[in-house]
Amino acid sequence: MLVSGIKSRPVYGTLAPNEQARLNIVFADGEGALAVLAMKPAAPTAFWARTHVIYVAGGSAPQGHFAKLQALGTHSCHEAPTIASALPRLKALLGAARMGTQLYLAGTEPLMGEGMRVAGEYGIRHQSIRTEHRGSLARRVQCVHCKGITESVTTNIVPCAHCGLHLLVRDHYSRRVGAFQGVNIDAEAPGQLPKVEEVFK
Numbered sequence: 001m002l003v004s005g006i007k008s009r010p011v012y013g014t015l016a017p018n019e020q021a022r023l024n025i026v027f028a029d030g031e032g033a034l035a036v037l038a039m040k041p042a043a044p045t046a047f048w049a050r051t052h053v054i055y056v057a058g059g060s061a062p063q064g065h066f067a068k069l070q071a072l073g074t075h076s077c078h079e080a081p082t083i084a085s086a087l088p089r090l091k092a093l094l095g096a097a098r099m100g101t102q103l104y105l106a107g108t109e110p111l112m113g114e115g116m117r118v119a120g121e122y123g124i125r126h127q128s129i130r131t132e133h134r135g136s137l138a139r140r141v142q143c144v145h146c147k148g149i150t151e152s153v154t155t156n157i158v159p160c161a162h163c164g165l166h167l168l169v170r171d172h173y174s175r176r177v178g179a180f181q182g183v184n185i186d187a188e189a190p191g192q193l194p195k196v197e198e199v200f201k
Helices: 032-037 045-049 065-070 083-096 109-121
Strands: 023-029 051-056 076-080 101-107 130-133 139-143 149-153 157-159 166-174 179-184
Touching: 023 032, 023 083, 023 109, 032 065, 032 101, 045 051, 051 065, 051 083, 065 076, 076 083, 083 109, 101 109, 109 130, 109 139, 139 166, 149 157, 149 179
Parallel strands: 023 051, 023 101, 051 076, 101 130, 139 179
Antiparallel strands: 139 149, 157 166, 166 179
16 A cells, blocks of 8 residues: 655654754654764764754653753753644744754654754755654644645544545655645545554554
8 A cells, every 4th residue: 555665755864963063953852852862972062052952742752851851961952842832943943043054853753744844944955954763653644635634643544634534644745744645545435445554653
């Protein structure tokens, strides 16, 4: 059902500090904190002193991650309850950023998708963003029919949270909306669905 090798599918790397950057902005959630903390041995104190961290704890994040991020000695370290509530701070930092700013995204695909989408609004190309996936593979899915977004999708087929159509979750990805695409799977035979499986844990 799902197709490999889709060119629009995001490819993530491993976070590494850009010591040449004049300013660093880190946007992370859940276990993404571990990717940020893993940069500590390679990053001098001066790197952290010019770094802003925005962290979304999420429901399953172990206690203590935020305290460890605070202990890095960053210029600022802010915790938000949800990705949506963290975006205004990210936008404010990007809006004030100048040449020589490095953006880092770490954690779940919904966080990185939203981070890349917002960065694009400020003229930052996705190729210049340093990323690392950590934690759940749950997806943010856009219905291609009503354009509504369904959050935290873990199954290959999901009912659209807006129009109710049964959507096949594709590997095709839109950076513009920061979501994978979902297409009606039972359009020709309503109610006849293949087996629903949890594939994005």
